[in-house]
Amino acid sequence: MFFPKNENAVQVEEFTKQLLDELEKLLPEGKDDDIPGNKKIKVAYSRLWAINGDEQYKGLQSRFFHIITNALESLTPQQLLEAVSFDPDSNKLVELDLDQLEGLYCNFLKTNSEGYLDYEHLSAEIFVSEKKKEGFGTSAFQPQPFLARSCLYCLSTTGFQSEFYSYAARNWVSHYNKAGDKRAEISETAADVFRTGPNTFHTWFPIYWAAAERPTTTHPNLTALMAASYLGLEMVVEILIEEEPNINEKTEDGWTALHWAFKNDRTVSVMEKLLNGGVDCAAQDDNGQTALHLAVNLGRKDVLPLLAAHQQGVCLEVKDVLGLTALHLAVRMAEWRHDKGEELVEVLLDHGASRNALNLLGRTPEEEATLHRRESEVRLLHDGDASPTTSLDQQRLKETSWNFLRAGISQSMWDPDSIDIRMNMALYT
Numbered sequence: 001m002f003f004p005k006n007e008n009a010v011q012v013e014e015f016t017k018q019l020l021d022e023l024e025k026l027l028p029e030g031k032d033d034d035i036p037g038n039k040k041i042k043v044a045y046s047r048l049w050a051i052n053g054d055e056q057y058k059g060l061q062s063r064f065f066h067i068i069t070n071a072l073e074s075l076t077p078q079q080l081l082e083a084v085s086f087d088p089d090s091n092k093l094v095e096l097d098l099d100q101l102e103g104l105y106c107n108f109l110k111t112n113s114e115g116y117l118d119y120e121h122l123s124a125e126i127f128v129s130e131k132k133k134e135g136f137g138t139s140a141f142q143p144q145p146f147l148a149r150s151c152l153y154c155l156s157t158t159g160f161q162s163e164f165y166s167y168a169a170r171n172w173v174s175h176y177n178k179a180g181d182k183r184a185e186i187s188e189t190a191a192d193v194f195r196t197g198p199n200t201f202h203t204w205f206p207i208y209w210a211a212a213e214r215p216t217t218t219h220p221n222l223t224a225l226m227a228a229s230y231l232g233l234e235m236v237v238e239i240l241i242e243e244e245p246n247i248n249e250k251t252e253d254g255w256t257a258l259h260w261a262f263k264n265d266r267t268v269s270v271m272e273k274l275l276n277g278g279v280d281c282a283a284q285d286d287n288g289q290t291a292l293h294l295a296v297n298l299g300r301k302d303v304l305p306l307l308a309a310h311q312q313g314v315c316l317e318v319k320d321v322l323g324l325t326a327l328h329l330a331v332r333m334a335e336w337r338h339d340k341g342e343e344l345v346e347v348l349l350d351h352g353a354s355r356n357a358l359n360l361l362g363r364t365p366e367e368e369a370t371l372h373r374r375e376s377e378v379r380l381l382h383d384g385d386a387s388p389t390t391s392l393d394q395q396r397l398k399e400t401s402w403n404f405l406r407a408g409i410s411q412s413m414w415d416p417d418s419i420d421i422r423m424n425m426a427l428y429t
Helices: 013-024 037-052 058-070 077-084 098-105 122-133 143-157 165-177 180-195 198-212 224-231 234-240 257-263 267-276 291-297 304-312 326-333 341-350 365-371 375-381 394-400 402-407 419-428
Strands: 109-111 117-119
Touching: 037 098, 037 122, 058 077, 058 098, 058 122, 058 143, 077 098, 077 143, 117 122, 143 165, 143 180, 143 198, 165 180, 165 198, 180 198, 180 224, 180 234, 198 224, 224 234, 224 257, 234 267, 257 267, 257 291, 267 304, 291 304, 291 326, 304 341, 326 341, 326 365
Parallel strands: none
Antiparallel strands: 109 117
């Protein structure tokens, strides 16, 4: 029950017989009663490991367990076969069948009721975990770059006929991001899955989107540059921006690649590539919001200086459909989006945002702060004077409220529950 079920698994007969003879010494015949049970198990697994990975398959066995222990989802034998068979040196698949694969993992892994590989026993999992700490005997092998390249090869050459395809579509970005310094070597290959035509990009990307976003969220028709920006692939963005025919193209909601860059944790580096490549910082979505507006909405102080300083602050005075500049938003959003209002106001003022811009109600940012009792923001907007000099005309407020009805505000794409709806309500109060 411990040994390979097929005749191809073990290739060196003499080596195998020697290991079997040694393994027999551990069988319960009273010869080794003084050996602790857990040590017996470890020694037995070590022998089984050596049997599975004889001299011919030692390297492949190491690669196999590197992959199975670094995969982000459970894999079927067929999926694992496709992943292991990839040869990064030739960028091709090597010949390997399921029987040979089973010879590498039998005694340690089994196929569960759902068809995925799982550990035979907790003791096997513990043994494999300890082997992983030792690098499975080949510490030079780097599983994350390998998995990234294996996934990318699958996406660019196979299609739905590959069982590994769905896993590759969902997880290649994560493996790529964990590849460290190797990302630079893989970036050109990664760019290929965006540029090899719509049949490739528009096949794998919807699979990724369905796994990463809410299931009910409609998949947008993104360009390659938008998708790379959304995924936070700054090196790929740098490659694609040279090839994109229209770098300022928008989705149906009016978002450019710069707007989509907010959807990942590498926003600043991606935006630097986009802005240096000529993407329009002042481009507005259907709600009239620039990337700077979104940065304020989300309390993203980290990207404010980059956007506010670009092209001498061209987007600082851009107004959305409510007539709000980024400074207006920084004052108003502090109440019910985040507690960073004062910091955001300070950054915008430091970069030259106008204190006198009027929204559709004819209010300046200081008047908004005064109305809503934002004392810290009032102090900043009034050059350090804690006593505001403005007085709000309530009759003027009523007369100009109709401006918002005429503006025809649409529901925000970013937060369907509320950014625009709550802003409308709050500005009437």
